[in-house]
Amino acid sequence: MRKVLLFYVTVATLVSxxxxxxxxxxDDEAIRDMLEGIVFMEADNEGDPxxxxxxxxxxxxRMMEKRCEEAGVDKRRILDLAKEAIDGYIxxxxxxxxxxxxxxxxxxxxxxxxxxxxxxxxxxxxxSLDPEIRRSIRSAAAEVxxxxxxxxxxxxxxxxxxxxxxxxxFWRSRVTPLFLGKMESAIAxxxxxxxxxxxxxxxxxxxxxxxxxxxxxxxxxxxxxKHCYGYKIxxxxxxxxxxxxxxxxENELKRKNxxxxxxxxxxxxxxxxxxLRKRFPDLSPLPGDAPARSPVKxxxxxxxxxxxxxxxxxxxxxxxxxxxx
Numbered sequence: 001m002r003k004v005l006l007f008y009v010t011v012a013t014l015v016s017x018x019x020x021x022x023x024x025x026x027d028d029e030a031i032r033d034m035l036e037g038i039v040f041m042e043a044d045n046e047g048d049p050x051x052x053x054x055x056x057x058x059x060x061x062r063m064m065e066k067r068c069e070e071a072g073v074d075k076r077r078i079l080d081l082a083k084e085a086i087d088g089y090i091x092x093x094x095x096x097x098x099x100x101x102x103x104x105x106x107x108x109x110x111x112x113x114x115x116x117x118x119x120x121x122x123x124x125x126x127x128s129l130d131p132e133i134r135r136s137i138r139s140a141a142a143e144v145x146x147x148x149x150x151x152x153x154x155x156x157x158x159x160x161x162x163x164x165x166x167x168x169x170f171w172r173s174r175v176t177p178l179f180l181g182k183m184e185s186a187i188a189x190x191x192x193x194x195x196x197x198x199x200x201x202x203x204x205x206x207x208x209x210x211x212x213x214x215x216x217x218x219x220x221x222x223x224x225x226k227h228c229y230g231y232k233i234x235x236x237x238x239x240x241x242x243x244x245x246x247x248x249x250e251n252e253l254k255r256k257n258x259x260x261x262x263x264x265x266x267x268x269x270x271x272x273x274x275x276l277r278k279r280f281p282d283l284s285p286l287p288g289d290a291p292a293r294s295p296v297k298x299x300x301x302x303x304x305x306x307x308x309x310x311x312x313x314x315x316x317x318x319x320x321x322x323x324x325x
Contacts, residue, residue, distance in 0.1 A: 026071035031081050034064055038111055039104040057107075061114040079115060082108045083123055086137075090127070093134050102134040109137070113144040121149055129160055135171040142175040151186045154179055155200050162207050169213040176216050180223050187227065201228045202280050208240045209284045212247055214254055221261075230274035235286050238265040238273070242287070 068075045089105040127141035186192045224231040241262040277283045
């Protein structure tokens with residue numbers, strides 16, 4: 001009940017501030033007060049009957065923009081003060097361990113997302129890729145980044161994000177589907193060049209060779225089956241699901257979902273399977289490959305061979321000299 005009362009008080013305060021611009025000057029203090037009120041709002045939920053007639057986070061952001069226009073304040077001041085508040089919440093969570101406060105930062109990230117302001121991208125990337133920041137905050141920052149950034153920027157961003165796996169990549173559980181959905185739409189709309197699509201597929205193929213996060217792997221796998229010719233019966237796909245199943249042999253749900261994929265590829269004769277390293281030469285070696293020999297060992301072997309040839313030639317020459325004598 002207390003939370004409900006606080007919510008409605010917050011709503012009333014925000015609406016009053018937006019609808020009565022003469023009540024107080026719309027300065028930094030007023031913006032901070034509105035930002036502080038927004039963190040107590042419930043997440044947008046269209047299915048909740050209690051929220052059907054209430055403004056959404058997007059509505060509040062538009063209210064704040066309107067107040068800025070009326071007061072002659074640069075709208076980016078909202079973003080500057082929101083970033084200041086987010087950094088404060090991040091530091092507080094880190095210093096106190098009170099992880100519930102992380103939700104305040106998440107709410108403000110959801111607010112600034114409605115600006116669509118590309119100047120936020122460096123800030124969002126920094127917060128997304130900092131492993132010291134709480135997972136929920138990093139995920140929220142990454143979601144905003146993917147929503148605002150271009151396709152090309154998203155690909156390079158995810159190249160970095162796929163490399164942060166201290167929690168096996170669970171922090172990307174909302175980000176990766178959002179990213180893949182954006183890529184799917186771009187391909188469907190023919191707004192992606194062949195070169196960009198090839199970079200995307202190369203990124204996803206490289207990801208499949210290192211991940212152990214089964215759910216995320218399945219999202220990427222579905223995308224590659226649809227968009228990467230030859231992947232469905234590839235050695236790389238077999239390697240992916242063999243590795244994930246081998247790492248968790250007792251997990252019946254994984255075996256139920258992913259063993260049929262592995263068995264279907266294994267049922268394909270090896271000569272009919274595709275090896276996508278011909279298309280993506282930077283892919284990792286396959287488990288069945290012979291280990292690559294180091295340059296030093298190769299040089300030693302070559303040197304040894306040359307010495308042996310020279311020794312044989314000298315021995316043959318001595319025999320000829322003896323016979324001639």
